[in-house]
Amino acid sequence: VAQARKPFKGSGRQLRVDVPVEGHNYAVLIGEGLLDRAGDLIGARLRGQRILVVMDEAVATPHAQILFKSLSSCTGVEAYTCKVASGEQSKNIKELTKLWMSLGASNVGRDGAIIAIGGGMVGDLAGFAASTWLRGIDLFLIPTTLLAMVDASVGGKTAINSTLGKNLIGSFWQPRLVLADVSTLRTLSEPEYCSGLAEVIKYGIVKDRALFELIEERCDSILCRDPETLSEIIEWCCSIKGQIVVRDERESGERELLNFGHTIGHAIESKLGYGVVRHGEAVAIGMMAEARIAAEIGTGWSDAAHERLEELLTIFRLPCDLKREGAPSARALLDSTYSDKKVRSGQVRYALPTALGEAKTGFEVSDEIVLKVLRELGAAE
């Protein structure tokens, strides 16, 4: 279980995280200009010639153009395209079926591959299609949002949403390679960019006080999207996630730490409506709620830590409460937590922080405390 930070190709700007999941080792390359080199990097790992590039409509220009130009250097490769409408609502059975049909129409065989370029939505959807086409074909991920770089790059989770809830249908499927080109982050809108920072903060809270403090210290560089700082932070997050995932590929224990903020975050997304609130925004509110729950039940989470969390979320223009028009009721949110896939036999289990940089899993919290905290944060009665 090696997990090294190595300079990549001698450039200070390019970093590499190796994710040694058993039988499916792969690398996450992080840096500027990786998209220009995608043809070489992916081409060297292709087993066949037919690939389907699945792209978020929003990134079709200009990132996809760079990708296609780069892929054109791979002799013999036939790249087909499938565009998916932007937004979490595209992660559905209908779009999945569309991808399957595209794979069939393009005659992508077992030695073929999918390249997913875009945010987490595209990675989740295309990853699920890759895992289920001909019982599994190769997958290359090119995340173009901060959220996708720090969250979806490592872990092999794929999924779609349904009327039943978020991510309930899906699979574990490891990519062959991930290219996180930080240049693409410059094109994100501010709310979208900041949404990704919620997950970055989460890593600091549950696993690494030093990361949290680095984020505090460099918050200006982060807001300016300085590529060096971003590469370093993304690499740090991927390393943390890689270490956890390698020890717990199927999320039976330690991996649940990463659900901090997500039990309530998912409920918020589900009740406000996917697309109405960004994932990272919902997670920001979810972290505030779950950190308060931690304080309520006495995990050791201190007021001082709570203030630092709130301050950092505020600096990054992330929401800290539910005070808004159309806020769902505390009861509706609570009910929604019970349909989360983390629920085992009817009991919701929370991952809660015990200190800055430390968290524990498996907390069972009374409905009363959850309702109280949600109401304090501005949920309707």
Place this chain on the structure above:
Amino acid sequence: VAQARKPFKGSGRQLRVDVPVEGHNYAVLIGEGLLDRAGDLIGARLRGQRILVVMDEAVATPHAQILFKSLSSCTGVEAYTCKVASGEQSKNIKELTKLWMSLGASNVGRDGAIIAIGGGMVGDLAGFAASTWLRGIDLFLIPTTLLAMVDASVGGKTAINSTLGKNLIGSFWQPRLVLADVSTLRTLSEPEYCSGLAEVIKYGIVKDRALFELIEERCDSILCRDPETLSEIIEWCCSIKGQIVVRDERESGERELLNFGHTIGHAIESKLGYGVVRHGEAVAIGMMAEARIAAEIGTGWSDAAHERLEELLTIFRLPCDLKREGAPSARALLDSTYSDKKVRSGQVRYALPTALGEAKTGFEVSDEIVLKVLRELGAAE
């Protein structure tokens, strides 16, 4: 890679095949009366309490009743039911979605399970649902057809069909336990029962001359569905498949041996229409066609072996040619072979017998030979 034949619980009638797929060891239990003991056998392996029983409508009575009675002995277990209309045409996206919705409605969690009872269709469909619900839950298979017992019990293949073709969408997902109760075979119609014998014969041809000769020798007992003989033969087939699968879980090489008869068999199913011809019947014709191809290209497959194959198929009332109303054209069948998922970069690769009990994979055959053989077997021009 152990692969032992052990007597099961001291009874001469109950056999056991251990399938030691890495990280997912499981047993196939074979014998009479296993359905009555399903509650104990499955109950001991359940991790949670909620299970969804997916059943072929046709087996709802009486097999499912025995299963439910047996499950009622498992304290605390809540068993929900989802019926699927009989027939290969139910292996589709709509029915898959229905299963996902049932899993959601029944609140089956990560520690829950699916029990699939019925033929291969139910196992494939429910297995795919199990592999994709919450990124994978436990699966128990209770095959009630001979085909499902010898084919789907071992190997972890799950799939659905689509307008693109058969089994193109699916996953690899190993069951926790398989119960092959040979008593259930008595209720099959003769064509359905005989259809399963095509796969049994296939194992003999590609891997074990002694099995082929046992089938020849005991063809009367087999036609009478003698439980002892059936248990022995099913165990033999599962052992062969288990050995192959363990060495080649993801079908990169040796496992392709088991595709003998299936390249053309699938084309026949696809062109005649699923449900119009039984899978085993299509495989019988497919074996005849592919064995002729073997003879044409000179793999070593002899006329004497070919006659024995044809004789055995005939004894078991399986079709040996395409001479029938509405037979598809040779060209249409050939074209259909190119959409099979075994196709790599446009080249169809056949698994062909070289002698009775031996076969090789990876044969590339000219279109002319395939067309010639198909026409000889009665395909339309």
